[in-house]
Amino acid sequence: MNIAEPLLxxxxxxxxxxxxxxxxxxxxxxxxxxxxxxEVKNFVNSILDLKSKLHFCGDCFNLATEDKCExxxxxxxxxxxxCVVEEVSDVISIEKSNEFNGLYHVLGGVLNPLSxxxxxxxxxxxxxxxxxxxxxxxxxxxxxxxxxxxxxSLYIAKNVKHLGIKVTRIARGIPIGGDLEFADEAxxxxxxxxxxxx
Amino acid sequence: MTxxxxxxxxxxxxxxxxxxxxxxxxxxxxxxxxxxxSILEAIYIMCTTKNFKASSDSELTRxxxxxxxxxGKFEDLTEDIxxxxxxxxxxxxxxxxNGKQLNRNxxxxxxxxxxxxxxxxxxxxxxxxxxxxxxxxSVICQASELYLSSLLDYNKTxxxxxNLLFRLNENYSxxxxxxxxxxxxxxxxxxTELIRFRMKFVLEFxxxxxxxxxxIVDDSEKPVIKxxxxxxxxxxxxxxxxxxxxxxxxDEEIRRRSNLVGPHRDDFIxxxxxxxxxxxxxxxxxxxxxxxxxxxxxxxLKDKIGRLPIFLLDDVFGELDSKRAIRISQYLKQxxxxxxxxTDFANFSFLxxxxxxxxxxxxxxxxxxx
Numbered sequence: 001m002n003i004a005e006p007l008l009x010x011x012x013x014x015x016x017x018x019x020x021x022x023x024x025x026x027x028x029x030x031x032x033x034x035x036x037x038x039e040v041k042n043f044v045n046s047i048l049d050l051k052s053k054l055h056f057c058g059d060c061f062n063l064a065t066e067d068k069c070e071x072x073x074x075x076x077x078x079x080x081x082x083c084v085v086e087e088v089s090d091v092i093s094i095e096k097s098n099e100f101n102g103l104y105h106v107l108g109g110v111l112n113p114l115s116x117x118x119x120x121x122x123x124x125x126x127x128x129x130x131x132x133x134x135x136x137x138x139x140x141x142x143x144x145x146x147x148x149x150x151x152x153s154l155y156i157a158k159n160v161k162h163l164g165i166k167v168t169r170i171a172r173g174i175p176i177g178g179d180l181e182f183a184d185e186a187x188x189x190x191x192x193x194x195x196x197x198x
Numbered sequence: 199m200t201x202x203x204x205x206x207x208x209x210x211x212x213x214x215x216x217x218x219x220x221x222x223x224x225x226x227x228x229x230x231x232x233x234x235x236s237i238l239e240a241i242y243i244m245c246t247t248k249n250f251k252a253s254s255d256s257e258l259t260r261x262x263x264x265x266x267x268x269x270g271k272f273e274d275l276t277e278d279i280x281x282x283x284x285x286x287x288x289x290x291x292x293x294x295x296n297g298k299q300l301n302r303n304x305x306x307x308x309x310x311x312x313x314x315x316x317x318x319x320x321x322x323x324x325x326x327x328x329x330x331x332x333x334x335x336s337v338i339c340q341a342s343e344l345y346l347s348s349l350l351d352y353n354k355t356x357x358x359x360x361n362l363l364f365r366l367n368e369n370y371s372x373x374x375x376x377x378x379x380x381x382x383x384x385x386x387x388x389x390t391e392l393i394r395f396r397m398k399f400v401l402e403f404x405x406x407x408x409x410x411x412x413x414i415v416d417d418s419e420k421p422v423i424k425x426x427x428x429x430x431x432x433x434x435x436x437x438x439x440x441x442x443x444x445x446x447x448x449d450e451e452i453r454r455r456s457n458l459v460g461p462h463r464d465d466f467i468x469x470x471x472x473x474x475x476x477x478x479x480x481x482x483x484x485x486x487x488x489x490x491x492x493x494x495x496x497x498x499l500k501d502k503i504g505r506l507p508i509f510l511l512d513d514v515f516g517e518l519d520s521k522r523a524i525r526i527s528q529y530l531k532q533x534x535x536x537x538x539x540x541t542d543f544a545n546f547s548f549l550x551x552x553x554x555x556x557x558x559x560x561x562x563x564x565x566x567x568x
Contacts, residue, residue, distance in 0.1 A: 111358075113362040114357060118374070147358065151355070151358070154380045154387075155379075158379060158383070159376075185342075185344065186343040
């Protein structure tokens with residue numbers, strides 16, 4: 001194989017991205033090669049800014065440009081409710097819904113002994129400390145409803161029990177606008193078991 | 199649902215067989231090693247994508263051949279043509295439904311319900327508890343996706359928890375114990391769900407087994423299935439029992455680095471007239487029970503999914519006295535389409551072939567109709 005080394009290096013770097021295979025990596029690298037220098041510089045700077053200008057909020061571990069994130073700094077947010085999520089991407093999803101006006105707490109993952117992730121690798125201690133500040137009245141656990149997510153919820157619930165605050169878990173079931181006929185049987189089954197009175 | 203035609207190319211001993219089946223009973227008659235069971239094997243692969251004999255696909259390929267092909271035409275409300283192609287050089291199976299290639303085998307699984315009775319079923323009543331759990335789990339899974347998802351969730355919890363027990367064994371710490379308690383709770387939640395499902399299932403399924411027994415034997419023998427869960431521990435509720443047992447066994451679990459409490463260790467006890475089959479049963483009673491379990495599975499699935507499964511019976515008459523064999527052959531008239539292999543040297547004059555049944559003679563992989 002005789003490919004110029006700088007190109008090969010760029011391909012390898014793109015190949016490390018999630019969802020990017022060898023061929024796509026090559027397309028992306030060749031695409032950049034055709035851009036003019038100014039455009040490429042802008043692209044590189046935006047990537048560098050990700051690292052230099054963004055860091056994690058000292059309170060909730062959401063992305064922030066200052067010491068604290070915009071949610072935590074906002075005077076309009078309800079400081080008595082904390083919504084606990086796995087990743088920053090979950091904050092973005094819930095923010096887009098415009099249905100939540102409280103604060104967040106990003107765990108940075110879930111308990112997963114097989115992958116070597118334990119409670120000390122997550123921001124759980126910080127959450128318990130925040131929850132015991134006297135201001136917090138409710139924790140909403142919005143982690144994914146899979147085996148590890150549910151266990152993480154149970155772990156948090158167990159460890160904040162002594163604080164006497166309300167702990168809830170987000171509902172699960174049929175997606176809005178989704179037809180019953182298109183949901184898989186297990187989801188429908190659970191939705192029926194978890195029905196609510198109207 | 200019925201299988202209309204089957205075509206086998208280079209499959210086991212079959213070089214090229216094109217078979218048309220009856221919608222009712224299909225008796226497949228031949229000597230040993232002539233290719234009777236291979237027909238059942240091919241049907242089973244089409245319905246489940248799994249081999250029921252533990253053999254590799256290369257072994258399924260006819261000696262000297264490089265590839266095999268199974269083609270089947272199913273008829274339900276609509277017609278479905280399933281084609282399976284395997285070749286040795288890719289060592290891969292390709293699935294086609296109505297000429298369209300399927301990307302995942304999972305698209306076939308569950309589409310064509312099937313029940314299989316084989317001589318290997320002796321392990322259902324005589325083998326380890328794991329064999330009985332496998333049977334019960336597979337029947338409930340065929341009828342309930344919710345059970346399947348809980349079972350997968352539970353198995354994942356077991357894997358995570360055993361990893362944690364392993365770590366605790368290596369390096370005991372209060373922080374790991376703190377985490378273990380959360381996994382305990384998860385295990386109890388999901389495990390209790392499974393136990394409740396199984397309790398409900400046994401209650402329902404027992405009636406089907408009773409019904410089958412009435413046909414095969416008579417009213418003198420009454421079968422009972424007892425679900426033995428959580429080491430028959432007694433307590434107020436399942437959750438309570440589960441919790442108490444986990445506390446009791448914690449040290450042993452850490453020492454042995456494995457999950458010692460939960461539905462993955464349950465058993466199902468079979469009894470005839472209050473006598474435990476495993477201890478007191480005769481060979482004939484064992485065989486009867488195995489046959490009754492499969493018939494019960496057939497009628498249970500028929501009621502649950504509202505369609506007729508395909509019934510495969512491999513050499514069922516081999517180990518039964520003629521009285522029971524006659525009764526089973528009459529019982530078979532109540533099922534939909536069935537495929538029954540029979541060795542030709544025995545006397546099966548009691549088998550009455552109705553007009554719309556089919557009798558296939560198999561000699562050295564060649565099929566003829568009788």
